[in-house]
Every structure is written in structure tokens, then in C-alpha cells.
Amino acid sequence: MKGTVAALMVCVFGITTGEFVLAGILPAVAGDLEVSIPAAGLLVTAYALGMIVGGPLLTAITAGRPRKRLIVVLLLVAVGGNVVSALAPGYGVLFAARVVTALVTATFFATAIVIATTGAPPGKQASTVARLVFGMNLAMILGAPLGTWIGDSAGWRATFGAIAACCVVGLLLVVGLVPADQPGTSGRALGEFAVFRDRNLILAIVTTAVANLGLLMVFTYLAPLLTGPGGFAASAVAPMLLVYGVGATIGTLVGGRLADRALLPSQLGALTLLVVVLLALWVSPTALTTGLLVLVAGAVGSSIIPGLQTRVLSTATAAPTLAIAVNASAYQLAAAGAGWLGGRVIAGPGLPAVYVAAALTTLLGIGFTILALRRDRAVAPSRV
The missing domain is CATH 1.20.1250.20 (MFS general substrate transporter like domains)
Structure with missing residues (x-):
């Protein structure tokens, strides 16, 4: 294995x-x-x-x-x-x-x-x-x-x-x-798409897109956020991207273990913490605190990814490969939407407001996660 x-x-x-x-x-x-x-x-x-x-x-x-x-x-x-x-x-x-x-x-x-x-x-x-x-x-x-x-x-x-x-x-x-x-799978190509009649699967895929939208928005505009309100020099952007990547790597591995133990509760906790971190970045007083928060944001935001993929697998047993491929498309759509939405925020309230917009969209991810938890409890209370 x-x-x-x-x-x-x-x-x-x-x-x-x-x-x-x-x-x-x-x-x-x-x-x-x-x-x-x-x-x-x-x-x-x-x-x-x-x-x-x-x-x-x-x-x-x-x-x-x-x-x-x-x-x-x-x-x-x-x-x-x-x-x-x-x-x-x-x-x-x-x-x-x-x-x-x-x-x-x-x-x-x-x-x-x-x-x-x-x-x-x-x-x-x-x-x-x-x-x-x-x-x-x-x-x-x-x-x-x-x-x-x-x-x-x-x-x-x-x-x-x-x-x-x-x-x-x-x-x-x-x-x-x-x-x-x-x-x-043994079904025909068009028959594979029948798996998307499952509302739990649709909810899982939508959650993937919405839950990642906020952090992807911050990552897309991380360079101007660092050199603008963050107070970093342009030469510090590359090292800070590495800091973010290190955090993402740690968060992915830890998040996988947490999701093995309690998938949706760990996802809910990580998204809640991510909202706090994003708002903390918005009011961060120094470059040092911003740097530390970037590390934490990478870790917390990436910790939800293994659980999101596993949730899709668990709700799409009839066509798991297709469901994961569509889930990957949802993530790519979130990345594209993050660039567009972040641009609108910058053109309106201004660059620092990207953190606030990211926190608000992450709250939507929390809402969808709570909905999934309630649906699971309604079906099998003893398994949640």
C-alpha cells in the first residue's frame, strides 16, 4: 500500500x-x-x-x-x-x-x-x-x-x-x-452522471468550491496584500509564498489525520478557525504578525482538503472517480471565481477588504458543512 x-x-x-x-x-x-x-x-x-x-x-x-x-x-x-x-x-x-x-x-x-x-x-x-x-x-x-x-x-x-x-x-x-x-465501474458513460442525483454529493461538491473560495482569493492577491497593507518589501514575497506552502503542507497531513477521526466536525472546526485567521490578517498590526498568520492560514486552509475529497468519495460510491473529477473542477472554478471576486473587492472597498470578503465566503462554507452534519444526524445519529 x-x-x-x-x-x-x-x-x-x-x-x-x-x-x-x-x-x-x-x-x-x-x-x-x-x-x-x-x-x-x-x-x-x-x-x-x-x-x-x-x-x-x-x-x-x-x-x-x-x-x-x-x-x-x-x-x-x-x-x-x-x-x-x-x-x-x-x-x-x-x-x-x-x-x-x-x-x-x-x-x-x-x-x-x-x-x-x-x-x-x-x-x-x-x-x-x-x-x-x-x-x-x-x-x-x-x-x-x-x-x-x-x-x-x-x-x-x-x-x-x-x-x-x-x-x-x-x-x-x-x-x-x-x-x-x-x-x-460497470455502467455506461452517461449513466455515470446519475450519481449526481444524490443531494449529499452535490452538497459535498458545492462545499468544496465555497469553502476554498476565500483562501484562494487571498492567495491570488497575496503579493499586493503583503507589499501593501502587510508592510513587506517586494523581495519578501517569494519567501512568504514559501512560508505559505510550508504551512499548507503541514496542514494537509494533519488535516488528513483529523478527518479520519471526525470528518465533518474537523472540517467545521478548521473553517471556523480560518475565519478567525482571515479577520486577524485584516487587522494585523505588524509585518511579523502578518507573516505568522500567513503560515497559519496556509495550514488551516489546506487542512480541509483531504476531508473534502473523502466526503465526496463517501457520498459517491457508485461513481467515485467521476465525482472526484467533478470535485476537482469545482476547485478550479473556485480559483477562477476567486480572482474575479477579489478584483471586484479591490476595485470597490479596496485591497485590505479582500480579507473580509474571504472571511464572509468562508462563512458560507461553514453553513454548508453544518447542513451536511444535520443531514447525517437525521439519517444515522449514532455515526456522527
């Missing part, structure tokens, strides 16, 4: 580094391919849209495939997409390669979670999910900076080459360590 999770974690690290690293090499890509920065930025948008729209559709289409074989094929596509990105002769080819790579990302992540949790000991599903999310955290705090450094040293094409190599390593580990094929 540990070997399976480790192999999948390497794959998650490689694939999600490919998502995060583009921001660091964007100017180099634009300059080399002779396109504008906004045009190069569309590569990021296209990747997100590929995950939002393509992930659920591809997952439904491939639902009946044996899971190990499926992730091997998905990894081969990811390797190919990054190789083509490294060799792309022009913007159009690079754009197409990023879209194709994005299409398999959500399906891979969803299938990996189902494989890992299926083999997990009883009561350890959330902490198992946390280990996979840890691979994503590493992509944020280690993979993206390392990929940017490779791009600065050897060119942006070398960055995609290195990501492809990492995915190859993950592929070999999957072949050697992941056990024999687990069967996929």
Missing part, C-alpha cells in the same frame, strides 16, 4: 508541477515564441478550462476501464504532452499540447485517489488522500521554483523536458508498485 501511494505521489508531483510552473517561465515563453504576455497567459487559462470541462467528460468516458491500465495511459499522454511542449515549434502547438495535458490531469488525479483509498485500511481514507495532496503541495513549494530555475538556467523548453522525465519516473513506479488492475 505504501509503495502504491508513493508511486502515485511522484506522479501527482510531476503532473501538477506542469500546471504551476508556467507562471514562472511565462515571460521566457512569450519572448521565445514572439507572442504577448497576455497571449502566453492564455496557456494558463486553457489549462484550467481543460481540467474544468475535459476532466469530468474524460472520466465518464473511461469509467469502465481497469484503473491501473487507465492511469498508465494517462501518464503516457502527460509525458507526450510535456515532450511536445518542450519541442513545440510555435505558439499553436504549445497551446494544443497544454490543453491535451490538462484533459488528462483531473482524470488522473481522480483515478489515483480512488486507487489509493480503495487499498487504504479502514478509517484511513482521508490521511491517504492527504499523502497524494502532499505531492501537489510539493509541486507548489518545490516543483514550481525548481522548474523556474531550470527555465532560467537552460531555457523554458528544458523545464517541460524535466517534467516529462519526472512523469516517466512516476510511470515506471506505477508499473512496478501499483497492484493488478482494479476494475472500473
Whole structure:
């Protein structure tokens, strides 16, 4: 079991580094391919849209495939997409390669979670999910900076080459360590979507989007928040992003263990604490307290992610892979909405009010969590 999770974690690290690293090499890509920065930025948008729209559709289409074989094929596509990105002769080819790579990302992540949790000991599903999310955290705090450094040293094409190599390593580990094929679901592609008739599943997915919206809003505008009301110099932004990432990594692992013990109560407690932390950031008197609160915000905010994924799994036993893929799309929609909503707040009440808006949206997540708790208690009081 540990070997399976480790192999999948390497794959998650490689694939999600490919998502995060583009921001660091964007100017180099634009300059080399002779396109504008906004045009190069569309590569990021296209990747997100590929995950939002393509992930659920591809997952439904491939639902009946044996899971190990499926992730091997998905990894081969990811390797190919990054190789083509490294060799792309022009913007159009690079754009197409990023879209194709994005299409398999959500399906891979969803299938990996189902494989890992299926083999997990009883009561350890959330902490198992946390280990996979840890691979994503590493992509944020280690993979993206390392990929940017490779791009600065050897060119942006070398960055995609290195990501492809990492995915190859993950592929070999999957072949050697992941056990024999687990069967996929037996229903047809369109039949998979019938799982969304379950109101508890819909509530779980909506909670994922709403509960993450506030923190994603703060993270999107963290640089101006730090250099503006936070009182930090511009040179401190990169180290503070690392501080946030360290907090997120710790929070993910701790949150997984807490969710194993009491899923919805731990989620409710973390969201409540997150509201307090966000409001504390709003009134933080010094750069030192702001820095400490950024660490805590990363930890508390990320601690809910394993539980949110596990809640979706527990309410979608008929089509767990598709449900996780749609849940990933909900997270991506929250990220897109965070940028838009934060921009409106900045244009209106001003930059510091982003913290208040984030706290208010997190309160909505608390409301949905309380609703889920009440629904569970109404059905089986002894299990909550």
C-alpha cells in the first residue's frame, strides 16, 4: 500500500508541477515564441478550462476501464504532452499540447485517489488522500521554483523536458508498485452522471468550491496584500509564498489525520478557525504578525482538503472517480471565481477588504458543512 501511494505521489508531483510552473517561465515563453504576455497567459487559462470541462467528460468516458491500465495511459499522454511542449515549434502547438495535458490531469488525479483509498485500511481514507495532496503541495513549494530555475538556467523548453522525465519516473513506479488492475465501474458513460442525483454529493461538491473560495482569493492577491497593507518589501514575497506552502503542507497531513477521526466536525472546526485567521490578517498590526498568520492560514486552509475529497468519495460510491473529477473542477472554478471576486473587492472597498470578503465566503462554507452534519444526524445519529 505504501509503495502504491508513493508511486502515485511522484506522479501527482510531476503532473501538477506542469500546471504551476508556467507562471514562472511565462515571460521566457512569450519572448521565445514572439507572442504577448497576455497571449502566453492564455496557456494558463486553457489549462484550467481543460481540467474544468475535459476532466469530468474524460472520466465518464473511461469509467469502465481497469484503473491501473487507465492511469498508465494517462501518464503516457502527460509525458507526450510535456515532450511536445518542450519541442513545440510555435505558439499553436504549445497551446494544443497544454490543453491535451490538462484533459488528462483531473482524470488522473481522480483515478489515483480512488486507487489509493480503495487499498487504504479502514478509517484511513482521508490521511491517504492527504499523502497524494502532499505531492501537489510539493509541486507548489518545490516543483514550481525548481522548474523556474531550470527555465532560467537552460531555457523554458528544458523545464517541460524535466517534467516529462519526472512523469516517466512516476510511470515506471506505477508499473512496478501499483497492484493488478482494479476494475472500473460497470455502467455506461452517461449513466455515470446519475450519481449526481444524490443531494449529499452535490452538497459535498458545492462545499468544496465555497469553502476554498476565500483562501484562494487571498492567495491570488497575496503579493499586493503583503507589499501593501502587510508592510513587506517586494523581495519578501517569494519567501512568504514559501512560508505559505510550508504551512499548507503541514496542514494537509494533519488535516488528513483529523478527518479520519471526525470528518465533518474537523472540517467545521478548521473553517471556523480560518475565519478567525482571515479577520486577524485584516487587522494585523505588524509585518511579523502578518507573516505568522500567513503560515497559519496556509495550514488551516489546506487542512480541509483531504476531508473534502473523502466526503465526496463517501457520498459517491457508485461513481467515485467521476465525482472526484467533478470535485476537482469545482476547485478550479473556485480559483477562477476567486480572482474575479477579489478584483471586484479591490476595485470597490479596496485591497485590505479582500480579507473580509474571504472571511464572509468562508462563512458560507461553514453553513454548508453544518447542513451536511444535520443531514447525517437525521439519517444515522449514532455515526456522527
